[in-house]
Amino acid sequence: MKIKGFKFSGISANIKKNGKKDLGLICGDGPFSVAGVFTSSSIKAAPVLLDMERIKGGTARAIIVNSGNANACTGEAGMRDAVATSSFLAAELGALEEEVLVSSTGVIGQKLPVEKINAAIPELVAALDYGGAQEFAEAIMTTDSYPKMHSVARQINGKDVSITGVAKGAGMISPNMATMLSYIMTDAAINSKMLAHALKVATDVSFNSITVDGDMSTNDTVIALASGASGADIVEGEAGHLEFISMLKELMIELAKMIVRDGEGATKLIELKVKGADSKEDAKKAAVKIANSPLVKTAFYGEDANWGRIVAALGGTDVKLDESKLDIWFDDVCIVKDGLFKGVEAEEEATGRMKKKEISLTVNINMGPHEATLWTCDLTHDYIKINAEYRS
Amino acid sequence: MKIKGFKFSGISANIKKNGKKDLGLICGDGPFSVAGVFTSSSIKAAPVLLDMERIKGGTARAIIVNSGNANACTGEAGMRDAVATSSFLAAELGALEEEVLVSSTGVIGQKLPVEKINAAIPELVAALDYGGAQEFAEAIMTTDSYPKMHSVARQINGKDVSITGVAKGAGMISPNMATMLSYIMTDAAINSKMLAHALKVATDVSFNSITVDGDMSTNDTVIALASGASGADIVEGEAGHLEFISMLKELMIELAKMIVRDGEGATKLIELKVKGADSKEDAKKAAVKIANSPLVKTAFYGEDANWGRIVAALGGTDVKLDESKLDIWFDDVCIVKDGLFKGVEAEEEATGRMKKKEISLTVNINMGPHEATLWTCDLTHDYIKINAEYRS
Numbered sequence: 203m204k205i206k207g208f209k210f211s212g213i214s215a216n217i218k219k220n221g222k223k224d225l226g227l228i229c230g231d232g233p234f235s236v237a238g239v240f241t242s243s244s245i246k247a248a249p250v251l252l253d254m255e256r257i258k259g260g261t262a263r264a265i266i267v268n269s270g271n272a273n274a275c276t277g278e279a280g281m282r283d284a285v286a287t288s289s290f291l292a293a294e295l296g297a298l299e300e301e302v303l304v305s306s307t308g309v310i311g312q313k314l315p316v317e318k319i320n321a322a323i324p325e326l327v328a329a330l331d332y333g334g335a336q337e338f339a340e341a342i343m344t345t346d347s348y349p350k351m352h353s354v355a356r357q358i359n360g361k362d363v364s365i366t367g368v369a370k371g372a373g374m375i376s377p378n379m380a381t382m383l384s385y386i387m388t389d390a391a392i393n394s395k396m397l398a399h400a401l402k403v404a405t406d407v408s409f410n411s412i413t414v415d416g417d418m419s420t421n422d423t424v425i426a427l428a429s430g431a432s433g434a435d436i437v438e439g440e441a442g443h444l445e446f447i448s449m450l451k452e453l454m455i456e457l458a459k460m461i462v463r464d465g466e467g468a469t470k471l472i473e474l475k476v477k478g479a480d481s482k483e484d485a486k487k488a489a490v491k492i493a494n495s496p497l498v499k500t501a502f503y504g505e506d507a508n509w510g511r512i513v514a515a516l517g518g519t520d521v522k523l524d525e526s527k528l529d530i531w532f533d534d535v536c537i538v539k540d541g542l543f544k545g546v547e548a549e550e551e552a553t554g555r556m557k558k559k560e561i562s563l564t565v566n567i568n569m570g571p572h573e574a575t576l577w578t579c580d581l582t583h584d585y586i587k588i589n590a591e592y593r594s
Numbered sequence: 595m596k597i598k599g600f601k602f603s604g605i606s607a608n609i610k611k612n613g614k615k616d617l618g619l620i621c622g623d624g625p626f627s628v629a630g631v632f633t634s635s636s637i638k639a640a641p642v643l644l645d646m647e648r649i650k651g652g653t654a655r656a657i658i659v660n661s662g663n664a665n666a667c668t669g670e671a672g673m674r675d676a677v678a679t680s681s682f683l684a685a686e687l688g689a690l691e692e693e694v695l696v697s698s699t700g701v702i703g704q705k706l707p708v709e710k711i712n713a714a715i716p717e718l719v720a721a722l723d724y725g726g727a728q729e730f731a732e733a734i735m736t737t738d739s740y741p742k743m744h745s746v747a748r749q750i751n752g753k754d755v756s757i758t759g760v761a762k763g764a765g766m767i768s769p770n771m772a773t774m775l776s777y778i779m780t781d782a783a784i785n786s787k788m789l790a791h792a793l794k795v796a797t798d799v800s801f802n803s804i805t806v807d808g809d810m811s812t813n814d815t816v817i818a819l820a821s822g823a824s825g826a827d828i829v830e831g832e833a834g835h836l837e838f839i840s841m842l843k844e845l846m847i848e849l850a851k852m853i854v855r856d857g858e859g860a861t862k863l864i865e866l867k868v869k870g871a872d873s874k875e876d877a878k879k880a881a882v883k884i885a886n887s888p889l890v891k892t893a894f895y896g897e898d899a900n901w902g903r904i905v906a907a908l909g910g911t912d913v914k915l916d917e918s919k920l921d922i923w924f925d926d927v928c929i930v931k932d933g934l935f936k937g938v939e940a941e942e943e944a945t946g947r948m949k950k951k952e953i954s955l956t957v958n959i960n961m962g963p964h965e966a967t968l969w970t971c972d973l974t975h976d977y978i979k980i981n982a983e984y985r986s
Contacts, residue, residue, distance in 0.1 A: 310902025
């Protein structure tokens with residue numbers, strides 16, 4: 203998977219104890235337009251604070267990412283460490299320090315092993331390759347069971363335009379993209395302001411519309427870089443602009459679904475649609491409550507079309523509701539109509555649908571025109587196993 | 595466990611498939627002062643709606659409770675069924691129909707088996723006994739692993755006053771007392787207005803301060819009855835009034851902790867104190883977020899003093915925070931001071947504390963004078979097992 207203008211690498215710097223890759227680098231052929239979306243947590247890790255500041259400049263050249271240590275809750279020392287890494291890398295690349303971004307993911311509250319990282323940077327830079335995206339994707343994994351990459355290509359103004367994305371996720375994924383890193387590279391020519399707008403719009407319907415366990419992280423980061431190497435200019439308000447946003451949404455929704463499919467211990471991907479809400483906020487609130495309910499999630503794991511738990515979750519919100527208007531479907535099977543159970547036959551059909559790996563759940567509250575779509579997964583024995591044993 | 599003025603019974607009416615007790619009755623020697631607190635879910639089961647209405651009268655004589663079927667999401671038929679049961683029981687007891695209350699807990703959305711219940715009522719009434727509280731407590735269980743009863747006795751105005759409570763809980767316990775039934779009987783003489791006030795105050799610091807999985811139910815009910823048989827008059831504003839409220843709090847906190855200890859699959863009871871919040875709302879919000887975080891709960895199960903997950907959960911709220919002021923203790927061990935990790939030794943000590951069955955977790959955000967206490971439990975393999983297999 204290549205994308206014009208970008209080299210990648212991923213190596214082991216011995217931050218992780220198991221010897222797996224834990225240091226990745228994305229490097230542009232030059233300084234490119236950049237945009238970012240970051241965690242909404244009130245406690246932000248040092249690299250997030252640093253990147254938020256640097257991205258204001260509108261251009262960036264390189265992003266260095268380590269896994270195994272989040273450099274979060276590390277106080278002033280954490281910020282010094284993040285700056286030191288970027289400075290060391292900038293010198294090695296001959297880039298401006300302000301054009302180097304830094305991400306970290308892993309254990310919270312432990313000092314970043316800067317010496318290990320800086321010692322590994324020459325090897326990391328030497329390994330840069332236009333075909334190195336796979337190595338980079340592996341280096342940013344924590345409890346992920348596989349690397350996550352996707353590309354979308356279309357023609358814009360007669361030119362071939364590509365967008366490639368790499369992501370990591372797994373646990374702690376909540377609406378508002380918790381413990382999630384994603385890097386989006388495009389060869390379109392787009393200025394940083396338009397890139398920022400497109401990234402925000404696409405994040406809302408992708409990374410901000412998935413949930414694994416309702417927890418957020420201190421380190422969530424989505425960064426987009428545009429090389430312009432395709433020669434396709436994205437001009438505000440033109441058809442190509444809408445096309446670019448549509449490509450970005452498609453790419454990011456696919457990456458988001460990959461993250462949920464690989465949710466810690468997940469065996470099923472659930473596409474939840476809440477329809478008929480009185481407001482956009484109500485639709486999202488209802489969807490989040492249902493998607494994060496441990497009772498709903500264990501029912502999916504147990505392949506039990508337990509609509510009662512969905513109703514109970516819904517009742518626990520302040521969403522405008524009328525019980526006698528509620529409809530619930532598992533895939534194409536309506537199990538509740540006007541608030542009443544459709545009977546044993548419908549239940550048997552719905553139970554059959556629950557055996558699928560990917561299931562859609564539709565809740566129509568029939569109070570208004572608004573809807574929201576969210577992707578989530580089931581809650582399983584392996585989630586407990588991973589999180590009772592893993593020191594995140 | 596006896597309480598002056600009240601008889602109890604509990605039998606099997608074959609509502610549950612396993613032949614266990616599933617129908618319970620509390621009957622006062624006469625009509626007594628009554629008060630209730632009910633689910634805040636916007637979707638309320640028929641018996642909850644019926645009781646809310648009847649309790650306005652200020653007196654009640656009997657409460658019939660079935661387990662195995664929640665009579666929730668059952669539409670108009672559900673209300674007819676609840677009324678029919680109360681009417682049948684009232685005739686059998688020679689009581690006014692308006693003085694009979696009804697509770698149901700169990701599967702949502704299935705028709706209440708009124709014929710089975712009414713057929714069993716003569717046996718239920720015949721079994722009434724001043725010493726029957728244990729049978730009643732068993733009859734209201736669903737996924738509970740043991741019946742829950744507690745009594746508190748003190749002298750008020752020179753008279754012996756008792757309060758006895760019976761509860762059921764287990765899963766779906768969230769702040770705001772989800773799928774939880776509790777019945778409080780006292781021999782104090784207290785009018786229904788003062789009883790309602792005392793019940794509300796005590797519910798806030800007990801059943802509304804526990805959480806197992808953040809889910810709520812359609813059926814939560816706490817009902818208090820006062821027989822006056824002790825001859826101790828509770829007079830508004832007098833010392834005995836405060837004493838009564840204090841007794842009720844003590845009783846209900848103990849019942850609440852029993853529910854969390856028996857939380858589905860729970861192996862540990864965690865007493866979480868959030869201190870130093872800028873407002874009462876902030877304190878509660880922070881506590882609820884931490885207590886419901888699956889990552890925090892699995893860390894307790896794994897006996898891992900993983901304070902990073904606590905910080906991450908806290909960051910996911912809009913509570914007023916300053917990372918550099920945050921202190922965290924596991925029991926008496928301070929592991930984070932001024933937002934920074936205290937080091938490996940503190941961690942080892944804290945890990946030792948995590949092996950206990952009952953652990954206190956204190957989070958001081960040092961922003962103001964407000965605090966909140968919440969009880970929760972760990973998230974375990976057995977929670978998944980129970981909820982993936984049980985049809986609630």
